Amino acid sequence: MKFLRYIVLCLILLIMIFPLLWMFRVSFLPSNSGLSLINLFSMTWTLNTYLDILTAGNMVRYFLNSMLVGVIVTAGNILFCFMAGYAFARYQFIGKNFWFYSVVFVLMIPAHIIIIPLYLLIFKLGMYDSYWALILPFLVNPIGIFLIRQYINTLPASMEEAARIDGAGEFKIVFKIVMPLCKPALAVLAIQVFLTNWNAFLLPFILTSSESVRTLPVGLALYQGHQAIDWPHLMAGSALAVVPVLAAFLFFQRHIVSGITSGAVKQ
Amino acid sequence: MIKRRFSGYLFASPWIITFGIFWVYPLFYSLYLAFTDYRLMHHTYKWVGFQNFERLLSDQSFLISLKNTFIFVFGTIPATTIIALILALLIEKNFKGRAIFRSGYFIPSITSMVVIALIFTNLYSRGGYLYLLSEMIGFSTPANGFLLSNKTALFSVMAMDVWMSVGYYMLLFLAGLKSIPKELYEAAEVAGAGFFRKLFSITLPLLKPVALYIIVINTIKSFQVFVEIFVMTKGKYGSSTAVYYIYETGLSRFEFGYASAAAYLLFIIIATFSILQFRLFRRKTT
Amino acid sequence: MKKLKSVLGLFIISLCGIFVLSCGGGSNQVTLQWWHFWTDPVIKPVIDKMITDYETANPGIKIEQTGLTWANGHEKIVIAFSSGTAPDIVELGSDWVAEFSYSDNLTSMTEAVVKDTSQFLGWTPGIYNDSIYAFPWILGTRVLFLNRDLLNQAKFDEKFVPYNWSDFKQACFGVNNLSDDIFGFGSNAAEKHRLYKKVLPFFWALDGRIISENGKYAVFSSDKAYKALEYYKSLHDSCSLVDTQRRLEDAFLDGKIGAIISGDWLLKRIKNENRDINFFTTLIPGPEYPGKSFVGGEYLAVGKTSQHKDEAIKFIKYITNTENQLTFCKANYTANPSSREATEDQFFKDDPNLNVFLRQLELSRMTTPTPKWVYIEDIIETSIEEILFNEAPIAETIYEANAKIQELIKPQ
Numbered sequence: 001m002k003f004l005r006y007i008v009l010c011l012i013l014l015i016m017i018f019p020l021l022w023m024f025r026v027s028f029l030p031s032n033s034g035l036s037l038i039n040l041f042s043m044t045w046t047l048n049t050y051l052d053i054l055t056a057g058n059m060v061r062y063f064l065n066s067m068l069v070g071v072i073v074t075a076g077n078i079l080f081c082f083m084a085g086y087a088f089a090r091y092q093f094i095g096k097n098f099w100f101y102s103v104v105f106v107l108m109i110p111a112h113i114i115i116i117p118l119y120l121l122i123f124k125l126g127m128y129d130s131y132w133a134l135i136l137p138f139l140v141n142p143i144g145i146f147l148i149r150q151y152i153n154t155l156p157a158s159m160e161e162a163a164r165i166d167g168a169g170e171f172k173i174v175f176k177i178v179m180p181l182c183k184p185a186l187a188v189l190a191i192q193v194f195l196t197n198w199n200a201f202l203l204p205f206i207l208t209s210s211e212s213v214r215t216l217p218v219g220l221a222l223y224q225g226h227q228a229i230d231w232p233h234l235m236a237g238s239a240l241a242v243v244p245v246l247a248a249f250l251f252f253q254r255h256i257v258s259g260i261t262s263g264a265v266k267q
Numbered sequence: 268m269i270k271r272r273f274s275g276y277l278f279a280s281p282w283i284i285t286f287g288i289f290w291v292y293p294l295f296y297s298l299y300l301a302f303t304d305y306r307l308m309h310h311t312y313k314w315v316g317f318q319n320f321e322r323l324l325s326d327q328s329f330l331i332s333l334k335n336t337f338i339f340v341f342g343t344i345p346a347t348t349i350i351a352l353i354l355a356l357l358i359e360k361n362f363k364g365r366a367i368f369r370s371g372y373f374i375p376s377i378t379s380m381v382v383i384a385l386i387f388t389n390l391y392s393r394g395g396y397l398y399l400l401s402e403m404i405g406f407s408t409p410a411n412g413f414l415l416s417n418k419t420a421l422f423s424v425m426a427m428d429v430w431m432s433v434g435y436y437m438l439l440f441l442a443g444l445k446s447i448p449k450e451l452y453e454a455a456e457v458a459g460a461g462f463f464r465k466l467f468s469i470t471l472p473l474l475k476p477v478a479l480y481i482i483v484i485n486t487i488k489s490f491q492v493f494v495e496i497f498v499m500t501k502g503k504y505g506s507s508t509a510v511y512y513i514y515e516t517g518l519s520r521f522e523f524g525y526a527s528a529a530a531y532l533l534f535i536i537i538a539t540f541s542i543l544q545f546r547l548f549r550r551k552t553t
Numbered sequence: 554m555k556k557l558k559s560v561l562g563l564f565i566i567s568l569c570g571i572f573v574l575s576c577g578g579g580s581n582q583v584t585l586q587w588w589h590f591w592t593d594p595v596i597k598p599v600i601d602k603m604i605t606d607y608e609t610a611n612p613g614i615k616i617e618q619t620g621l622t623w624a625n626g627h628e629k630i631v632i633a634f635s636s637g638t639a640p641d642i643v644e645l646g647s648d649w650v651a652e653f654s655y656s657d658n659l660t661s662m663t664e665a666v667v668k669d670t671s672q673f674l675g676w677t678p679g680i681y682n683d684s685i686y687a688f689p690w691i692l693g694t695r696v697l698f699l700n701r702d703l704l705n706q707a708k709f710d711e712k713f714v715p716y717n718w719s720d721f722k723q724a725c726f727g728v729n730n731l732s733d734d735i736f737g738f739g740s741n742a743a744e745k746h747r748l749y750k751k752v753l754p755f756f757w758a759l760d761g762r763i764i765s766e767n768g769k770y771a772v773f774s775s776d777k778a779y780k781a782l783e784y785y786k787s788l789h790d791s792c793s794l795v796d797t798q799r800r801l802e803d804a805f806l807d808g809k810i811g812a813i814i815s816g817d818w819l820l821k822r823i824k825n826e827n828r829d830i831n832f833f834t835t836l837i838p839g840p841e842y843p844g845k846s847f848v849g850g851e852y853l854a855v856g857k858t859s860q861h862k863d864e865a866i867k868f869i870k871y872i873t874n875t876e877n878q879l880t881f882c883k884a885n886y887t888a889n890p891s892s893r894e895a896t897e898d899q900f901f902k903d904d905p906n907l908n909v910f911l912r913q914l915e916l917s918r919m920t921t922p923t924p925k926w927v928y929i930e931d932i933i934e935t936s937i938e939e940i941l942f943n944e945a946p947i948a949e950t951i952y953e954a955n956a957k958i959q960e961l962i963k964p965q
Contacts, residue, residue: 006364009357013371016434019386020378022396026389056594080281093275102286108541109290112491112510113534116517116527117293117300123636137289140281170274199379201494206518209629211620217381221498222624231389238382245377253370256377260435261442307635308656328935393796411795415742417942503743504942519628520927 020242027235049236058211059237062219066241069134069204069215070197076139077193078186084140085148086174090157103142115206122207133207134215138197144189147262151185152178188259191252195245216241300527307521319528329529331505332512335421336533339508340489342425343432348481351433352474355440356466369441376435384498387427388414391499420504424495436481443477444470479548483541490537509533583861584615585868586640588630590851592620599884603877607868614864623746627927634658639856641865645687647678647850647919648926654681655924660855661686665866673873673891674914675850678922687852688869689891691881694848694917695750696909697721697838698805698819699812701831703728703735707811714835718784721812721838728811729792737792739801739813740785743938747798749930750847751814752937754837756781757918758844763929764921764962771962773933774955780840782940782947789941806830814846817887820906824886834909836916848917850891889914925961932957 028045031052053059087093088100118137119128127133155178163173179186201217208214214222220237249256276283301319305312323329358368375383390397392412401408409416413423447470455465493510500506502515509529517526591600604616619640621629627649633639634653645653653659661684670676670685679687697715704713707727715721725737741748761777764770794801794810805813806828814837823830836843853873855865871877878890879898888901888910896914901907920926936954939945 005357009368012354012357013368015430016372016375018396019383019390020374022390023382023386080285083278084282087275087278091275091278093272093279096275096279099279099283099286102290103282106286106290108487109294110487110491110534110537112493112513113297113530114290114293115513116523116530117296118289119518120296120523121288121293123632128632128636137285140285145282174278195377199377199381201379201381201497206514209625209632217379220379220385221381221494222622234385238379238385241379241382245379246374249370249374249377257438260438307631308652392800411742415795415797501745503745503938521628521631 023235023238023242026231027239029232031230031232049232053233053236053240058214058219059216059240061211062214062216063240065131065134065213066198066216069131070194072135073138073197074190074194076135077141077144078190080140081144081148081189082179082182082186083174084145086152086178088145088149089152090160103145106142107146111202115202118203119206127207129208129210129213131213134204134213137203141193144193147189147259148182148185150262151182155181187252188255188262191248191255192259195248195256198241198245297527297530300524301531302528303524305524307523312524315524319525320532322525323529323532328507329509329512332502332507332509333533335505335507336490336492336509338421339425339428339492340486342422343428343489344482344485346429347432347436347485348478350429351436351481352440352478354433354437355444356470358437359441359444369438372437373434375431376433378431380431380494381498383427383431384495387423388499391423414500415504417505420500420506424492424499424506428489428492428495432485436485439477439481440474443474447473475548479544482548483544486540486544487537490533490540582613582615583864584617585642585861585865586617586619587642587644587868588619588621588633588640589644590621590623590626592622593885596881596885599881603872603880607871614868616868634856637858639858641856641859641861642869643854643856644690645852645854647675647848647852648922648930650678650687650852650854651681651922652924652926653854654684654686658857659686660857660859660862660865662688662855662866662869665863666870669870672893674893674896675848675891675919678850678919679852679854681922687854688873689850690853690873690878691851691889692848692891692914692917693816693851693887693889694846694910694913695754695814695816696834696836696846696913697812698815698832698834699724700728700805700808700810701833702808703731703811706731714833715812715838716836716843717838717841722784722788725788725792725811735809735811736794736804737811738788738794739805739810740789740793740795740941741801742795742797743934743942744797745934746930749934749937750849752782752785753918753920753933754814754844754846755785757847758837758839762921763933763958764923768921768923768962769964771955771958773958774952778951779947782937782951786941786947805832817885817889817907817910820910821886834906836909836913843916846913846917848914848919850919923962928961929958932961 022040025040027049028047029040029049030044030046031049084103088096088103122128122133122137125132127136159177159181160173163177168177199217200215201221204215205218205221208218211219216237220234220241223234223237302314302316303312304315304318354372358365358372387397389395391414392398393410395412398408398412409419413419451469451473452465455469460468491510492508493514496502496506496508496511497514502508502511507515510533513526513529513533516522516529589600591597600618604618608614608616621644627646630639630643630645630649630653633643634656639658650659663685666685666688673689675689675692676685679685679689699715701711704724704727705711707724707730709724709727713724715724727737728735729737741751756778759777759781761773761775761781763773765772789795794804796804798815801810801813802815802819802822804810805815805819806823806826808830820834822828823832837846838844853869855862855869859865873891875890875892875894878892878895879900882888882890882895883900886907888904888907890896896911901911920930923929932954936945936950939950940947
């Protein structure tokens with residue numbers, strides 16, 4: 001029985017990871033090789049595809065663009081989601097409920113509704129096809145605010161009160177005392193924002209057009225449209241997009257999982 | 268709770284500004300556009316009332332893409348939910364190597380959709396591994412690969428989508444399972460309940476809130492399916508979906524007014540479904 | 554008061570500084586922005602070299618290139634024109650010129666180039682309302698590629714060349730019957746911007762038209778369209794491998810397909826990859842004698858908002874001159890010059906395949922120039938897809954397509 005269970009589990013595991021294994025295998029094939037079964041299991045392994053995409057073409061540029069945008073957006077989210085989350089958890093201000101409902105509201109709204117006006121807006125602001133278009137609209141997100149607010153609500157307010165009595169300024173209290181306490185939640189937030197941003201396609205695709213600001217997923221999707229689509233090269237580029245995700249998963253698995261599940265269990 | 272109006276607004280301001288500029292304004296602006304004939308390269312545009320909506324309801328391409336969206340939603344969600352639940356039950360208990368299985372099942376769902384779609388484009392094509400596999404099983408494969416056939420293109424994309432997202436929802440189910448008090452099972456065992464008895468009278472009823480959450484977020488997500496279609500079929504072979512149609516009319520042919528109307532129509536449909544789902548589940552759980 | 558004066562003085566000095574700096578930096582320097590589609594790693598250095606030569610010969614002029622892709626180039630150009638960020642010089646597909654000249658985004662270059670018209674081919678798409686808006690650069694046509702070995706196996710003699718539809722059909726069926734995984738013809742799957750280019754030649758061979766000469770009426774629905782589609786569909790249904798263009802080419806090179814329609818890039822690929830394949834090229838067959846092919850031109854135009862129109866036109870003339878076109882064709886191993894003088898070159902005569910391309914070029918049609926082409930293309934492509942892949946009845950489908958096209962082009 002136990003043995004049978006393992007067989008079933010392994011079979012499922014194979015189904016789940018085979019496509020990624022296939023991707024890595026193909027990326028080490030010489031370019032223009034046919035993708036028949038024989039080739040895939042042949043002993044031919046080459047690093048040429050990787051050397052090609054690292055030295056010529058734009059894949060490296062796309063990769064760096066994705067990194068740059070990802071890091072800035074993540075940093076922005078850590079700061080701004082924390083600030084807003086703190087405000088909603090601890091301060092009392094006029095219209096607070098309204099603004100908090102706005103967070104929940106955006107959480108429930110399908111994003112497709114704003115792609116056209118957002119595109120036109122980015123245009124009017126003169127940000128079309130620039131890094132700004134990839135960064136500014138994404139600097140703070142409702143899920144992040146929600147997450148941080150929930151977390152701060154679980155913290156005792158006694159330390160802040162003590163500091164206030166000592167005459168510490170608001171900024172000092174918030175950033176020097178509360179923020180370090182929120183590290184676990186901020187880590188969850190950071191990794192989640194980075195991954196979402198790293199894999200994002202639709203908005204980066206419609207808000208930019210030139211290669212100089214193109215992100216990796218967009219570059220990969222458009223590479224496919226070329227006359228000369230070469231699978232080993234395309235898969236090597238795809239590996240560039242997958243490896244950071246796998247690395248992040250290895251190191252921050254706990255954070256990723258708790259970020260995903262925090263929404264569900266609270267229900 | 269302290270009253271600090273200034274600090275409150277100061278700290279919430281990044282959100283308030285983002286919300287205003289990138290959500291409220293676009294929402295109203297696209298509502299306005301939906302009633303105009305605005306398109307690029309035409310220098311003037313005017314209010315046309317409900318014309319765009321009338322045109323949509325008689326536009327075959329839109330109706331087909333809407334139909335496909337419904338097929339997508341109602342086809343993938345039950346499959347995804349059930350498979351995710353089964354996976355969660357399979358690896359719920361602690362055993363050797365559990366972490367490996369959990370991670371392995373989960374990995375596809377954090378991989379870039381573009382990459383996954385590219386890989387499956389090849390696997391589904393004639394001579395691709397999935398194609399060969401289905402031939403081996405004796406499945407009647409379309410002559411030109413799964414993505415180049417009206418019969419299979421949409422379903423192939425759906426199958427990939429289920430494969431990709433089950434791991435994600437499995438994690439949510441696992442979290443839900445963990446929150447069920449062990450005492451309940453112990454009490455049931457004392458009463459002599461078997462596996463299925465426990466499953467149907469304890470596990471499933473208590474998983475309802477998680478299931479509701481899963482179905483609601485998956486509905487919103489699935490109604491907006493786009494990337495897979497863009498990469499794999501470009502909406503050909505009867506696989507166009509509503510958001511793909513909005514993209515084509517709005518951002519490839521630049522008919523902003525018409526596309527905004529389509530976007531609002533879809534929005535109304537999604538909103539209706541989400542509300543219905545909440546109502547339905549609320550009644551059942553109480 | 555004293556303070557105010559010194560602030561004012563500082564302000565004036567800095568203004569002067571900015572003025573001097575901007576003069577010094579840009580003295581007589583003209584920078585031309587050029588958007589084009591040749592990012593191909595083989596061709597890019599060739600174009601770079603042409604530009605360096607030009608910049609050396611014309612000090613004071615700098616050319617800045619931006620690469621576009623066919624996947625989203627049209628969208629990018631539309632956006633650039635409507636937001637006023639268009640470049641000085643832009644490469645356009647032949648079927649887009651009318652769209653942009655109609656929307657008043659291009660500079661008329663009639664006076665500057667009228668003398669050249671006799672020396673270049675393919676002007677039609679560049680002309681709108683009797684003015685020339687775009688200069689023909691590259692004229693890529695498509696011909697028939699056939700696998701000689703497969704034809705021999707199917708008992709066609711060594712000299713066999715299909716000239717007409719019935720020959721061709723026989724050849725395709727003959728090859729198709731060889732074995733289960735050998736196909737007669739490579740038929741395109743539903744790929745945007747590709748499929749209709751393969752079907753229209755059969756329509757044109759019958760002298761069919763989509764829009765009447767005066768541009769007022771849709772005349773797509775006709776017995777010519779019916780016959781062309783019926784013929785194409787019979788190939789598609791009975792003896793074809795259906796796949797994307799790239800995979801059809803792969804299969805052809807692997808010796809799996811008897812005949813495909815393709816462009817000169819396939820010649821280049823066969824050469825670059827040293828493919829061992831016994832193939833030949835020939836004109837696309839017509840109903841009785843060789844018919845028409847589809848030619849897609851690449852044109853150079855000057856944006857209306859350009860500050861340096863004269864310099865831009867001068868550069869266009871340079872890049873399209875005979876010498877540069879020959880350099881380009883030789884580097885690319887293609888036969889697609891727009892310069893008449895270039896077509897006379899020995900390079901094309903020496904190579905039988907390139908020669909076929911040049912002969913086909915004379916027997917080629919472009920799509921009718923109309924500002925609504927992108928929409929018409931969509932309608933035609935959809936109707937072809939419906940007929941080929943969805944078993945829609947031919948006559949009704951082309952009738953409906955015709956009605957939709959008429960709706961589009963009716964005067965507003």
